[in-house]
Amino acid sequence: MSGASAWQLAPLWTDYLLWLLVLAVALTIAYVRRQPHLRAPWRQVGRSGTGMVAALVLMAYVGIGLLDSVHLTSDRGAVVSVLDLCLSDLRDRTETTYSAPLATHSASLESMTDKDGNTVRAAPRLRYGGAHLGAPAQQRNADLRDRALLGIAKAVALWLAIAVVMLIWRRRLGSDGFPMRRVLGTLLVMALMIGVLREWADGYHVFGTDKVGQDVLYLSLKSVRTGLMIGLLTTLVMLPLAMVLGIAAGYFRGWVDDLIQYLYTTLSSIPSVLLIAAAVLMMQVTMSNHPEWFDSLESRADLRLLFLCVILGVTSWTGLCRLLRAETLKLREADYVEAARAAGVGPLRILSRHIAPNVMHIVLIQVTLDFSALVLAEAVLSYVGVGVDPSTPSWGNMINAARLELAREPVVWWSLSAAFAFMFTLVLAANLFADQVREAFDPRRRA
Amino acid sequence: MGAYLIRRLLYAIPILIGVNLLTFALFFLVNSPDDMARAHLGNKRVTAEAVEAWKRERGYNRPLLYNAGRDGIERVTDTLFFTKSIRLFVFDFGQADSGRAIADDIRQRAPPSLALAVPTFVIGLLLNVTLALGIVLFRASVLDWLGQIGLVALMSVSSLFYIIAGQYLFGKLMRLAPISGYVDGWEAWRFLVLPIAVGVIAGIGAGVRWYRSLFLEEIGKDYVRTARAKGLGEAQVLVGHVLRNALIPILTGAVVLLPLLFLGSLIMESFFGIPGLGSYTIEGIQAQDFAIVRAMVFLGAVLYILGLLLTDIAYTLVDPRVRL
Numbered sequence: 001m002s003g004a005s006a007w008q009l010a011p012l013w014t015d016y017l018l019w020l021l022v023l024a025v026a027l028t029i030a031y032v033r034r035q036p037h038l039r040a041p042w043r044q045v046g047r048s049g050t051g052m053v054a055a056l057v058l059m060a061y062v063g064i065g066l067l068d069s070v071h072l073t074s075d076r077g078a079v080v081s082v083l084d085l086c087l088s089d090l091r092d093r094t095e096t097t098y099s100a101p102l103a104t105h106s107a108s109l110e111s112m113t114d115k116d117g118n119t120v121r122a123a124p125r126l127r128y129g130g131a132h133l134g135a136p137a138q139q140r141n142a143d144l145r146d147r148a149l150l151g152i153a154k155a156v157a158l159w160l161a162i163a164v165v166m167l168i169w170r171r172r173l174g175s176d177g178f179p180m181r182r183v184l185g186t187l188l189v190m191a192l193m194i195g196v197l198r199e200w201a202d203g204y205h206v207f208g209t210d211k212v213g214q215d216v217l218y219l220s221l222k223s224v225r226t227g228l229m230i231g232l233l234t235t236l237v238m239l240p241l242a243m244v245l246g247i248a249a250g251y252f253r254g255w256v257d258d259l260i261q262y263l264y265t266t267l268s269s270i271p272s273v274l275l276i277a278a279a280v281l282m283m284q285v286t287m288s289n290h291p292e293w294f295d296s297l298e299s300r301a302d303l304r305l306l307f308l309c310v311i312l313g314v315t316s317w318t319g320l321c322r323l324l325r326a327e328t329l330k331l332r333e334a335d336y337v338e339a340a341r342a343a344g345v346g347p348l349r350i351l352s353r354h355i356a357p358n359v360m361h362i363v364l365i366q367v368t369l370d371f372s373a374l375v376l377a378e379a380v381l382s383y384v385g386v387g388v389d390p391s392t393p394s395w396g397n398m399i400n401a402a403r404l405e406l407a408r409e410p411v412v413w414w415s416l417s418a419a420f421a422f423m424f425t426l427v428l429a430a431n432l433f434a435d436q437v438r439e440a441f442d443p444r445r446r447a
Numbered sequence: 448m449g450a451y452l453i454r455r456l457l458y459a460i461p462i463l464i465g466v467n468l469l470t471f472a473l474f475f476l477v478n479s480p481d482d483m484a485r486a487h488l489g490n491k492r493v494t495a496e497a498v499e500a501w502k503r504e505r506g507y508n509r510p511l512l513y514n515a516g517r518d519g520i521e522r523v524t525d526t527l528f529f530t531k532s533i534r535l536f537v538f539d540f541g542q543a544d545s546g547r548a549i550a551d552d553i554r555q556r557a558p559p560s561l562a563l564a565v566p567t568f569v570i571g572l573l574l575n576v577t578l579a580l581g582i583v584l585f586r587a588s589v590l591d592w593l594g595q596i597g598l599v600a601l602m603s604v605s606s607l608f609y610i611i612a613g614q615y616l617f618g619k620l621m622r623l624a625p626i627s628g629y630v631d632g633w634e635a636w637r638f639l640v641l642p643i644a645v646g647v648i649a650g651i652g653a654g655v656r657w658y659r660s661l662f663l664e665e666i667g668k669d670y671v672r673t674a675r676a677k678g679l680g681e682a683q684v685l686v687g688h689v690l691r692n693a694l695i696p697i698l699t700g701a702v703v704l705l706p707l708l709f710l711g712s713l714i715m716e717s718f719f720g721i722p723g724l725g726s727y728t729i730e731g732i733q734a735q736d737f738a739i740v741r742a743m744v745f746l747g748a749v750l751y752i753l754g755l756l757l758t759d760i761a762y763t764l765v766d767p768r769v770r771l
Contacts (some may be wrong), residue, residue, distance in 0.1 A: 262461065262462070262465065265462055266462050266465035266466055266469065267469075268751075269462055269466060269748045269751045269752055269755075270466060270469075270744055270747055270748045270751070271707065271710065271744075271747040271748075271751065273713055274728065274740070274743055274744045274747050275744065277728075277732045277740060278470070278473055278474070278740050278741070278744050279473065281732065281735060281737065281740060282473055282474065282477045282478055284486065284735075285478045285482055285483055285486040286477065286478055286482070288485075288486045289478070289482045289485060289486060372603065376605050376606070379605050379607050380605075380606065380607065380713075380714055383607060383714060384713060384714070384729055384732060384733075385729075385732055385733045386732060399605075399607055399611075403607075403611055406611065406614075406615055406619070407619075416611065420604075420605060420607075420608045423605055424603055424604055424605070424608075427603040427605075428599065428600060428603035431599050431602060431603050432599060435599070
């Protein structure tokens with residue numbers, strides 16, 4: 001993979017933060033495993049078929065996002081991610097302009113000279129898409145079928161191996177209601193899709209190419225990281241603010257409560273799109289006045305993504321803060337908190353050991369709900385012009401670039417459809433998972 | 448009740464002051480007017496004269512808080528804080544970069560926004576409540592299960608998709624409605640049908656789910672059991688008792704949104720070419736017209752606070768238990 005040049009790690013700021021988040025999640029899981037009362041609701045999530053199918057899809061997205069978050073630099077100076085290296089074929093095979101999915105010819109006509117020396121308007125052959133075919137019109141469908149069959153065969157073989165391992169593992173540990181059949185079914189569907197896509201992508205542009213000839217499948221996969229970043233890093237910014245302020249307001253009451261309430265009422269009284277737009281405009285001004293902060297275009301785009309997450313976090317903590325304050329108001333009167341106070345436990349210890357763990361279900365439910373909203377918001381913000389950097393691959397940018405092309409003849413629909421489909425799958429999985437989490441953790445639903 | 452409302456009204460004042468200070472900090476302290484001028488003019492080779500001219504044109508050539516070069520009251524009034532922020536309280540929004548008065552623009556562009564937002568809101572509310580009631584009527588059946596899956600799916604679709612698909616399907620392929628545009632007067636309905644339909648459909652997923660959970664919460668209460676014990680049918684229980692009681696959270700939840708309808712919808716208006724306040728805001732953002740964005744931020748906050756006040760009033764009117 002490395003070729004002649006030596007690769008070195010070159011992490012971006014958002015990479016650090018994402019991996020920090022992964023570490024935090026891993027620590028949380030290790031902690032939860034040792035707490036029976038926390039393990040029980042997660043067991044319930046683990047037993048639900050929908051929840052596990054959604055979790056598998058989410059894990060696939062997170063896997064792509066994490067691969068795309070290990071950035072390397074070669075001695076030639078280019079910064080690429082591990083995902084780029086895996087997809088280097090897709091990345092490098094750029095055409096000149098639009099071409100339809102699985103096409104062998106460009107989607108736009110060019111003037112060409114035919115055999116007899118006449119100038120005709122015709123669609124030229126693609127440089128890479130189906131370039132291995134001698135007579136594309138006759139051979140393409142057969143070639144696609146053969147590739148699909150090969151892909152299916154490979155996928156089934158891989159799936160069988162996984163299935164055997166999982167079944168042995170279940171025999172050893174006992175199943176405990178784990179929805180094995182649904183999980184294996186989902187894995188089979190995913191393996192088949194990946195298998196066929198892989199074989200096709202080897203010789204064609206499966207989702208076509210965009211205006212500058214970039215492979216749409218590659219762009220869609222690269223956008224996964226941006227979507228996850230917006231959904232996850234925002235949480236990282238929002239959580240400490242909402243938790244510290246919300247719990248403090250509910251526990252200490254008095255002027256602390258008044259001040260925090262005033263703060264979040266003021267912030268939430270500005271419609272969020274407007275506040276985000278204003279903040280992003282100001283960020284753009286600051287960034288354009290400080291070109292010395294960035295040593296490359298990548299780091300500039302990356303910082304813009306980071307700032308956007310910070311802005312989204314600062315504007316969106318108010319809802320969770322309000323919920324946490326209300327819950328803490330209830331909890332501080334609870335018997336066990338009174339008992340702790342009577343036993344002389346200090347406020348900091350009460351907050352961290354008695355209150356914070358008992359509001360975690362609210363935090364979890366809110367975070368899972370926010371995630372899908374944020375992924376959807378990214379597209380709207382990019383359309384408004386206050387989203388991620390135009391050079392950052394994102395579904396919002398793809399939609400924005402492609403939406404005017406629906407007026408063309410023939411209609412260029414593939415880039416839009418690919419972006420919407422990738423976004424829809426992620427958001428749907430997140431929503432379904434969030435529902436299961438709420439089902440398991442919300443005490444009101446535990447009737 | 449009067450005293451209560453006056454107290455709420457007084458509570459709104461510090462919040463407005465907070466919003467005002469926040470916008471001032473955001474627009475003038477994070478970046479100095481010089482920075483904004485340079486960013487606006489393009490960073491390369493900007494002369495000091497060009498920056499000065501840019502600031503003079505927009506009235507930014509004043510000190511932030513205290514003007515030592517003036518006498519008397521003008522030391523305080525001839526400052527950025529006074530001319531740009533305090534004046535917002537009397538809805539003096541100043542001029543946009545185009546030279547037009549922002550207040551005039553807002554007055555002109557509010558009616559199209561309302562013409563789109565009000566029908567979308569009312570039809571959406573009625574449709575969502577009806578659908579939710581229907582799903583609750585068939586709860587714990589296959590229909591409920593299908594409905595829930597459908598709602599999650601609808602909710603997971605990007606709003607941009609609804610717009611683009613609607614325009615393509617009904618505007619381009621079926622030619623039922625113009626894709627975008629607007630005329631004043633009653634003829635506008637032609638241009639409004641499609642965006643209203645798209646807006647209503649885009650809201651179904653989240654809306655029906657929300658009302659469904661409201662109804663389900665009510666259905667577990669004692670009065671419902673009493674109604675059933677009286678021998679009422681399920682439909683009668685739902686419409687006569689559950690809906691009536693759930694109307695309180697539904698209506699109060701709707702009231703808080705009413706004033707915000709003025710602002711219109713950013714993406715709907717800009718996709719469908721409706722010259723309302725939403726597209727005005729987008730134009731302002733895309734042209735980096737800070738005066739417009741500042742004005743809309745403040746106006747949005749005022750309308751939201753108005754919505755909170757109306758909610759308080761609505762509560763005292765609808766729910767006899769709330770008499771403060």
